[in-house]
Amino acid sequence: MSLRSPMGVALGNGAAGGAAQHGWLQQVTAVALLPLMLWFLVSLLGLPSFEFAAVRAWLGSGWTPVWMILLVICAAWHSMLGVQVIIEDYVPRKSVKMVALVLLKFLHAIAVVAAVFAALKVALQSP
């Protein structure tokens, strides 16, 4: 028999209080990604070729960089929240879990910053 009270056992093991926000952001980014991803696929199909000049002209023109940046931000956010849940579900050791979660956030931050940088660079260098 444990001398710890039921409350003492439960504390620190249950909900952290952030689940509603997590789920809501997962839904909002999912809804945003519906049109963004369909736009992306249809745009790729519409490219005249996958040569450098054609891709660069497309990425730098009009609203393309705007949609592309929004897409990568939403996709990275959605991806981070999703993989976070998987890590929380399947990695039981607290230390390993923490390292994995921090690494996950770093990698997604790198992805977003790189994509925004790339899209802006191409767009601002375009005539």
Place this chain on the structure above:
Amino acid sequence: MPTRPLSPHATIYRKFPIMALSIMHRVTGVAQTVGLALLVYWLMAVASGPASFDSARNLLGQVWVKLLLAGWLFAFLYHLCYGVRHLVWDTGRGFERADARRSGWITLFSALALFAFFVWRAFFAGAAS
């Protein structure tokens, strides 16, 4: 490890086939996290100039990478359809056993139909790289 039951309580469900659809949702999600890295790599290659773009294009043009891209396309379309199913569930609808079973099959077959359409458009109707 704590002895209390842990999410996702995988052992309490009947295994197949509807459970497989749910597992596939996670697997296709992770596949797209990898796909996101590929997209960022491609965008950086465009931004870095013709030389790096051509090496990226050579890599993406390999047959095995094209197969991966086709797999990624299916992963995306499946995840999209299953995501819509989740959004409908989030409104509180469709939890009856028969409804859930039917929406599961609808999810799978819409994903397959969309996949067939995009593969046909991408690889057989002119736009191939």
